Amino acid sequence: xxxxxxxxxxxxxxxxxxxxxxxxxxxxxxxxxxxxxxxxxxxxxxxxxxxxxxxxxxxxxxxxxxxxxxxxxxxxxxxxxxxxxxxxxxxxxxxxxxxxxxxxxxxxxxxxxxxxxx
Numbered sequence: 001x002x003x004x005x006x007x008x009x010x011x012x013x014x015x016x017x018x019x020x021x022x023x024x025x026x027x028x029x030x031x032x033x034x035x036x037x038x039x040x041x042x043x044x045x046x047x048x049x050x051x052x053x054x055x056x057x058x059x060x061x062x063x064x065x066x067x068x069x070x071x072x073x074x075x076x077x078x079x080x081x082x083x084x085x086x087x088x089x090x091x092x093x094x095x096x097x098x099x100x101x102x103x104x105x106x107x108x109x110x111x112x113x114x115x116x117x118x
Contacts, residue, residue, distance in 0.1 A: 003028030007103045012117045
């Protein structure tokens with residue numbers, strides 16, 4: 001499971017024509033990669049859905065996270081959650097999404113950003 005150290009909305013953009021929040025997520029465990037998580041509004045219980053996840057395996061101390069001039073960013077949307085003896089991949093993904101949305105005031109910030117995005 002992925003532990004969240006920090007999560008912040010980086011920017012709003014369009015994803016498949018829909019408003020989308022790009023959220024930077026820093027790992028809480030040594031060895032885990034920083035993530036870019038793309039979230040859209042959804043009619044589900046939480047109100048939001050993760051639609052894309054990118055990892056960045058570059059060292060943030062020597063290669064700033066925003067440097068996308070190389071292949072450090074890898075799309076892991078379909079492979080980020082592999083499951084475990086106690087959880088299926090879908091359950092892991094749902095757990096990560098729930099934990100991300102309750103991190104700090106991220107859900108409140110998402111509501112404000114989606115409301116203001118035109």
